[in-house]
Amino acid sequence: HVLGFPLSLRLMTSPGFPIPLTGVVHVANRITVHRPVEVGERVDFHTYAENLRPHERGRQLDVVLVGSIGGEEVWRGVSTYLGKERASGGGPRRDRGDRPAPPAASARWRVTPRVGTDYARVSGDHNPIHTSKLGARLFGFPRPIAHGMWSKARCLAALEPRLPEAYTVDVAFKLPVPLPSTVAFSASPNGADWDFALHSARDGRPHLTGSVR
Structure with a gap:
């Protein structure tokens, strides 16, 4: 990628x-x-x-x-x-209902502000919402957020010893990971496959859900 x-x-x-x-x-x-x-x-x-x-x-x-x-x-x-x-005309916000409890964490990671700038240098994705406090605020974020693909890569790194040589990994990005923050990673086997997720360690809000097939 x-x-x-x-x-x-x-x-x-x-x-x-x-x-x-x-x-x-x-x-x-x-x-x-x-x-x-x-x-x-x-x-x-x-x-x-x-x-x-x-x-x-x-x-x-x-x-x-x-x-x-x-x-x-x-x-x-x-x-x-x-x-x-x-x-046009706006409209009521959709009621998303009660959020399910996050799965039990298998690891916790501290995500520092350097994640945004370091991944930008490697990937070429210099979107200011990831690297600048002012840039993030201009787009409605109180502070910079991690790149979604960094979050996906970090999850895959945790699963890497168990990944097959050929596979499909599918993720949905939910709520952004603010920088800095602490996130909780969870993964569970499903036969030869894996389901995994990333949540806020503080309040359980979902950041990412994914699967390896």
């Missing part, structure tokens, strides 16, 4: 991209690993957008990034983005 992200960013900042990049929200990501990529292999990427669709808060679309080696697809990522739009 990090290797191919600059190409996806070029697509998302092109004049014909259907939703404005400013304020766009990454709401879900699915990655399929067909086989391990070895050190020294050359990966060719291509990217495209598809499935523009309405959403109760605006419009969503998928940005697909495909990695190939020697013409063979070895990796595919699908990032779902939400472009927020104001509905």
Whole structure:
């Protein structure tokens, strides 16, 4: 994802991209690993957008990034983005009901402010909501928030010794991880598969839910 992200960013900042990049929200990501990529292999990427669709808060679309080696697809990522739009006349907020209790934590991680700036340097994603207090406030966040893909990568790192050579990992990004904060990671096996989640260690609010299949 990090290797191919600059190409996806070029697509998302092109004049014909259907939703404005400013304020766009990454709401879900699915990655399929067909086989391990070895050190020294050359990966060719291509990217495209598809499935523009309405959403109760605006419009969503998928940005697909495909990695190939020697013409063979070895990796595919699908990032779902939400472009927020104001509905005319507003309307009542949807009642989300009672939030279920989070699963028991198997680990707790302290997420420091450096997470935002360090991941930005590695990934090329310098969105100010992740790196700047002022930038975060301009978009309605009291302080910077962690990149969603950092959260996903941190969860996968915890599962790495148990991941197969080929798999699909699907995540939904829920509430942002403010910087700094402490998060609780939980994972449970489901046969040969895994279900995992990331919650606030303080109040149990969900940050991410995911599965490995």
